[in-house]
Amino acid sequence: MNDNHLPESCASIRPLLFAATEGELERDERLAVHAHLAICDSCRSWERGERALTALLTESAGAPAEAEPRTGPLLRWAALAAAAIVSFVLILPSATARGSIVERRMGADRAWEVASEQSFEDEHVVDVPAAAAASVRLAGGVELEAIGPVRFTVVSAGGTWRIAVERGTVVASLAEGSTLQIDSGASVGSGTWTLTPDAVSRRHEAARAEEDRSERRKEPSLAQTLTAGVQSFGRATPTIYGGSAESQRPHLLEAERLLRQVVEAEDATPYERRRALFYLAASLGRQGRDAESYEVEKQYIMEFPDGDEAPLVRHYMACHLLRVGRRDEARAMFERVVEDEGESSVGSAAAGYLESMKPGGGNSAEAIRRRAADERARSSSSASSPASSSAASDAASDAGACATERAPAPALGDEQGGYLVVRVGLDPEIADHAGYLAAATAAADFHGGSTLDWDGRDFGALESELRRQLPENALFVLPPDRLDLVLHRRIVLLGARLDDDWFMDLSFGYLTAEDDAACLRLWRRIEDVHARGTLGGTWWQASVATMDRSFCYESAAPPLAVAAGFQGPHYYYGTSDPRSGGYAEQSLETLRDAAVVEITGCGDPQGIWLFDDHRNIERDKHWDYDPDRVGEDPEGEMPRLMASQFREVELDGPILWSGTCHSGAVRRVYVEGDIVSTFGRTENATVHLLEPESSLALSWLEAGAAGLLVPLGANHGMSVSMEVDFALRHGASLGETLKSTYDDVLFAAGGELVLDLPVEGDPHPRGEQVMQGGRSNRILIGDPALRPFRPIGDAVEGAAERVSVARTDGGLRVTVVRANGWQPRSWDMFGTDRGRSYRVLTRVDLTELGLADATALSTTVRATTPGGAPMGYAMQRCAIEEHQGRRYLHLQAAGARDELDRKATTVEFTVEVGG
Numbered sequence: 001m002n003d004n005h006l007p008e009s010c011a012s013i014r015p016l017l018f019a020a021t022e023g024e025l026e027r028d029e030r031l032a033v034h035a036h037l038a039i040c041d042s043c044r045s046w047e048r049g050e051r052a053l054t055a056l057l058t059e060s061a062g063a064p065a066e067a068e069p070r071t072g073p074l075l076r077w078a079a080l081a082a083a084a085i086v087s088f089v090l091i092l093p094s095a096t097a098r099g100s101i102v103e104r105r106m107g108a109d110r111a112w113e114v115a116s117e118q119s120f121e122d123e124h125v126v127d128v129p130a131a132a133a134a135s136v137r138l139a140g141g142v143e144l145e146a147i148g149p150v151r152f153t154v155v156s157a158g159g160t161w162r163i164a165v166e167r168g169t170v171v172a173s174l175a176e177g178s179t180l181q182i183d184s185g186a187s188v189g190s191g192t193w194t195l196t197p198d199a200v201s202r203r204h205e206a207a208r209a210e211e212d213r214s215e216r217r218k219e220p221s222l223a224q225t226l227t228a229g230v231q232s233f234g235r236a237t238p239t240i241y242g243g244s245a246e247s248q249r250p251h252l253l254e255a256e257r258l259l260r261q262v263v264e265a266e267d268a269t270p271y272e273r274r275r276a277l278f279y280l281a282a283s284l285g286r287q288g289r290d291a292e293s294y295e296v297e298k299q300y301i302m303e304f305p306d307g308d309e310a311p312l313v314r315h316y317m318a319c320h321l322l323r324v325g326r327r328d329e330a331r332a333m334f335e336r337v338v339e340d341e342g343e344s345s346v347g348s349a350a351a352g353y354l355e356s357m358k359p360g361g362g363n364s365a366e367a368i369r370r371r372a373a374d375e376r377a378r379s380s381s382s383a384s385s386p387a388s389s390s391a392a393s394d395a396a397s398d399a400g401a402c403a404t405e406r407a408p409a410p411a412l413g414d415e416q417g418g419y420l421v422v423r424v425g426l427d428p429e430i431a432d433h434a435g436y437l438a439a440a441t442a443a444a445d446f447h448g449g450s451t452l453d454w455d456g457r458d459f460g461a462l463e464s465e466l467r468r469q470l471p472e473n474a475l476f477v478l479p480p481d482r483l484d485l486v487l488h489r490r491i492v493l494l495g496a497r498l499d500d501d502w503f504m505d506l507s508f509g510y511l512t513a514e515d516d517a518a519c520l521r522l523w524r525r526i527e528d529v530h531a532r533g534t535l536g537g538t539w540w541q542a543s544v545a546t547m548d549r550s551f552c553y554e555s556a557a558p559p560l561a562v563a564a565g566f567q568g569p570h571y572y573y574g575t576s577d578p579r580s581g582g583y584a585e586q587s588l589e590t591l592r593d594a595a596v597v598e599i600t601g602c603g604d605p606q607g608i609w610l611f612d613d614h615r616n617i618e619r620d621k622h623w624d625y626d627p628d629r630v631g632e633d634p635e636g637e638m639p640r641l642m643a644s645q646f647r648e649v650e651l652d653g654p655i656l657w658s659g660t661c662h663s664g665a666v667r668r669v670y671v672e673g674d675i676v677s678t679f680g681r682t683e684n685a686t687v688h689l690l691e692p693e694s695s696l697a698l699s700w701l702e703a704g705a706a707g708l709l710v711p712l713g714a715n716h717g718m719s720v721s722m723e724v725d726f727a728l729r730h731g732a733s734l735g736e737t738l739k740s741t742y743d744d745v746l747f748a749a750g751g752e753l754v755l756d757l758p759v760e761g762d763p764h765p766r767g768e769q770v771m772q773g774g775r776s777n778r779i780l781i782g783d784p785a786l787r788p789f790r791p792i793g794d795a796v797e798g799a800a801e802r803v804s805v806a807r808t809d810g811g812l813r814v815t816v817v818r819a820n821g822w823q824p825r826s827w828d829m830f831g832t833d834r835g836r837s838y839r840v841l842t843r844v845d846l847t848e849l850g851l852a853d854a855t856a857l858s859t860t861v862r863a864t865t866p867g868g869a870p871m872g873y874a875m876q877r878c879a880i881e882e883h884q885g886r887r888y889l890h891l892q893a894a895g896a897r898d899e900l901d902r903k904a905t906t907v908e909f910t911v912e913v914g915g
Contacts, residue, residue: 098122098156099138105345106131106312110282113345123155128168130275130308133234141175147234152195157181163195169227170195196227222265226272229258233279236286249835255283263296274300278309285316288833294320311337311346318350322357323750331357352767357752402857402878402889417884419449419785420471424478425456433479435516439523440477443511446527447473447785456482463494466506470498472884473735473784474508477519480698483512484668484687485713485777489755492742492776502751503881503890504742507735509780512666513701514692522701526783529653529706534731534790536565540594540654542587544601544610548576550583560728563792566596573601573641575612581639584610588645594654596788597705598724600717603660604675606631606694607640615677625671625680627688638678643699651704655734655788657724659717663696664710664779670758674714685758685765697781707734707782715774721824723778731791735784744841745772747877747890748830772830803842805849811857811913812849814891815906816840822902828876828894836876838897840907847886854887856914861893863907872899873907 100119103126107113112133128134128148136144138154138161146152150168154161163170164183172180172193181187182200194201220228236251262268262276277300284293297317304310315337321330334350334357341347421444426433444451450469454462456478466474476483476491491508498505513519529535539557556570571587573580591597602613615621615638623629631640658664661674669688671679679688692698697708709723719741727737746753755773756765800823804815818826818840828839840863846852857880863873872895881888891909 099124099136099154101126101134101136103128104133104135106282106309107345107349110285110316121156123153125151125153127151131278131312141178142180143173145171145173145234147230165195165197167197169231171231222262222268222272225258226262226276229255229262229276230279232258233283233286236283249287252283252287256280256287259283270304274304274307274309277303278307278313281313281316285320287835289835290320290323311341311344314340315346315350318353322353322752325750327357352754402859402880417472418469419444419447420466420469420474421449421451422462422474422476423451423453424476425482426453426477426479432516435518435520436477436479436511438516439511439520440475442520442523442527443475443477443783446530449473456487459490459494462491463498466494467498470884471506473733474506475511475784476508477511479516480512480514480666480692480695481668483510483666483712485670486757488712488779489757489776493753493755496742496746496751496753499882501881501883502746502749502879503883504739504746505883507733507739507784509735509738509782509784511783512781514666514695514698518702522706522782525653525704525706526786529655529788530783530786534565535595535655535788537568537595538593539566539568539596539598540591541568541570541598542573542584542601543570543599544573544575544608546576546612547572547574550574550577550580552587558724558728560725560792561596564728564789568594568596573610575610580610581641584608584641585645588649591649591651591654593652595652597651597654597656598720599657600659600720602674603640603663603696604678605662605665605669605690605696606678607642607696608660608663609677610639610641611637611677613677616674622676623680625682625686625688630679630688631694633678640678643694643696646696646699646703647693649703651700653704653706655707655782656700656705656709657720658696658708658710659715659720660696661711661714664708664712664777664781665690666692666695666697666781670713672714672764683763685760685762687760701781707780707786707788709734709738709778709780711774711777712779713774713777715777716771716829718824718827718829719775719778725824728789728792730793731787731789733785733787734780734782735786738778738780738784741775741778743881743890745775745830747879747892748772748828748832750877751879769830769832775830805844807849808910811854811911812844812851814842814844814909814911816842816909817906818904820902820904826902827897828892831876831894833876833894836874836894836896838900839876839892839894840873840905841890841892842909843881844889844891844911845886846880846889851913852887854913857889858912858914859891860910861891861907862910863893863895863905866904866906871903871905872896873905 098121100117101124102117103115104112105115115132124136126134126136126144126146128146128150130149132148134144134146134148134150136154138144140161142161144152144154144163146168148168150165150170152163152165152168152170154163156162160179160181162181162183163172172188172195174180174188174190174193176190179187179189180193182195184200186200188200232251232255236249236255259276259280262272263280265272268276277296281293281296281300284296294317297313297320300307300313301310301317307313314333318330318333318337321327321333331354334354337350338347338354341350421440423437423440426436426440428434428437440451443449449471452462452465454465488510492504495506495508496502496504511519511523513522539561541556550571550573552569552571554569555567557566557568561567569590571584573584577583599608602609623632633639662669662672667690669679669690671682671686671688673681692702697710700708709720711719722744723737723741726732726740727734730736732740749769749772753772753776754768755776756768758765800819800821802817804817806813806815825841826838828837828841831837831839846854857878859875859878861873861875863871865871873893874895875892876894877890877892879890881890889911891911893907893909
């Protein structure tokens with residue numbers, strides 16, 4: 001849309017869009033929504049983002065410990081991976097157990113970690129220390145929640161339960177018909193109650209008005225204020241009370257307000273002040289307000305260096321320092337935590353951070369403890385004069401310096417640019433490798449590039465050669481059994497550390513197929529697409545939607561695609577439509593002439609799901625993984641658009657985007673929670689070996705695709721829209737397009753990306769930020785140098801965002817003008833600041849502007865509505881990238897989504913340049 005106001009048609013449909021994201025529409029309303037979405041790219045993009053954000057913020061926690069929460073594609077996997085720390089209700093293991101308890105402690109990320117869980121009969125004493133919590137479920141519909149320090153006893157007596165609270169506060173929730181006796185002799189019934197050693201207060205809605213009047217009549221004591229503040233913090237913890245991050249924010253703000261009252265009170269006891277400082281810092285940290293949280297934590301350590309929560313506080317302080325770029329200080333504090341806390345969970349978490357700060361370099365907990373005493377003095381002295389990498393410390397403020405470097409990397413060779421073909425595990429003595437070797441030779445000859453033989457295991461040797469050459473593009477040619485999640489993730493991490501900036505240092509892709517002859521055919525097909533020049537013609541789309549009817553809009557290509565010379569249909573497959581399977585198969589007939597294919601919908605390596613992914617949380621329908629049961633569906637309840645069906649289509653060399661999880665898997669599939677419905681559940685990292693005819697990726701290639709941009713594991717379908725937007729705006733090569741994906745993740749991670757590397761048979765690892773991990777799973781199968789689209793730029797008619805850059809006396813001014821409506825890159829999908837998750841992101845070519853020699857940059861940002869009123873954007877991140885002889889400036893401003901979402905704005909970055 002090119003208007004700066006919401007068109008009447010959009011305004012009338014928007015209330016239905018809100019309801020649609022919650023699944024609250026009637027049949028006729030759903031059809032009206034999908035009819036409008038097919039012709040309105042702005043609302044379609046908004047709807048995709050709304051669903052994605054709803055999935056992220058409302059459905060990734062709160063499920064029972066043994067169920068997979070209902071989320072979007074990546075988030076289902078993410079929630080499973082995090083199940084050990086997000087679950088809070090223990091399902092009773094047998095009918096004889098009368099109660100169950102889950103004890104939690106405040107973890108390294110200020111969320112509750114499960115410390116222990118057990119069932120009990122008849123009687124149990126619950127003793128919870130500070131910075132810990134407990135959830136108790138009692139037979140008969142009674143649930144208890146407490147945040148320490150608290151101590152209470154529950155006893156089964158005469159068919160009911162009795163509770164005695166010795167200290168602290170317990171919140172009791174009783175189902176209809178339930179009864180709980182209080183040690184004083186009183187008895188309470190259904191509703192929610194607050195229990196203390198001295199009082200019982202009814203909290204359910206029927207008594208709320210009188211309670212509010214009573215509270216207004218009497219000023220609460222500091223102890224009561226502290227208790228209320230801590231409870232508000234607890235209510236913002238999804239593992240206890242549920243709800244989205246947006247719904248948690250009011251609780252965090254209320255906790256902050258109450259806890260500040262205690263901190264500022266002159267008559268607060270040391271105990272009250274210590275607890276208030278701790279939970280105030282945690283509340284601020286959970287809001288992403290790193291600098292403020294750090295200052296409160298400093299105050300805590302000054303006053304209570306031996307306080308119960310001090311180890312956690314020191315760990316949090318180190319995390320804040322790392323996030324704002326003060327790496328030396330963060331390292332010193334992490335090492336202090338490791339030395340003091342040893343193998344405890346906090347010590348292990350700190351050691352893990354240190355491992356990620358220095359990949360591959362002697363940072364085991366044991367090594368750290370050995371040298372901690374010597375290094376602490378040096379690190380402490382340097383803390384007063386932070387290294388140059390601390391220039392990023394203000395990136396989260398309204399004005400700040402840009403990160404220009406990180407930990408020094410080994411020197412690069414003089415060679416840069418060019419095309420490198422890496423032959424992975426290929427042996428000329430093996431007959432089945434002949435086609436792969438021929439394809440590698442053909443690719444190198446086509447691009448005038450060089451070749452490298454690599455065994456696929458010695459990453460040190462690969463890194464040395466990449467540092468020496470620093471190619472612009474790298475193509476890894478390999479059989480399908482060599483390409484899996486771990487190999488790819490190690491290449492991503494390696495590719496990001498070839499120089500000193502935060503970003504990916506090369507564009508790369510993979511060349512593989514179901515056999516060596518097919519691999520050579522694929523390369524010849526890629527050469528044909530090169531010969532065509534930029535593409536045009538049919539842009540074919542398909543989406544799976546929660547509706548009871550499947551249909552197609554014949555002319556519904558995205559506006560940027562239309563500007564690039566494309567047009568084409570958009571098919572919708574309804575998950576409640578009994579004919580969706582036949583309709584989807586029939587729609588494949590129109591694929592034959594497509595130049596670009598774009599597919600979004602949940603699924604697995606074998607097929608795209610035409611059933612509701614809610615089945616992933618219905619545990620009674622899951623089985624333990626068995627390779628013979630993969631895809632089992634005797635009742636016909638899980639229809640899929642299968643890989644074998646695509647094999648029947650003769651494609652004309654299209655570029656294919658897919659958001660379906662694991663659809664890039666070609667042989668080795670890590671069985672994860674997002675595919676539990678069709679693959680079964682696993683307790684440890686498990687690899688399923690996929691047959692070629694069952695692989696979506698290999699089937700698309702066998703049908704005639706010339707390039708795949710697909711996820712090798714779990715991912716979020718919104719990635720497709722973001723990549724399409726980048727490729728069309730910039731006329732980017734396929735490798736540059738995937739590089740933009742990795743750059744976005746690395747930018748959010750401050751260049752310190754952590755990715756899990758599962759080991760078959762070991763417990764599922766849980767160290768990564770799941771959204772960052774999911775986006776890193778996306779791969780290119782094809783030629784990274786292939787450039788199939790002409791650049792549209794920012795001036796296309798109807799563009800939702802336009803960018804202009806101008807030199808000024810002191811530096812430059814970057815102006816981003818956005819129209820109403822949601823667009824893919826407006827969601828900070830990979831950041832961790834949920835309080836500021838709505839963003840404006842842009843990249844500026846400093847070399848093109850004559851500023852390649854600038855050594856110091858500082859930025860400010862100002863955002864206004866079309867009428868000139870201020871909007872709540874603030875600088876969030878900025879960093880310099882050096883890539884292939886050019887320098888780029890990455891800028892990101894962000895604010896609260898509920899304030900800024902889909903609103904027209906002009907964001908002006910002012911960049912001052914120093915010598």
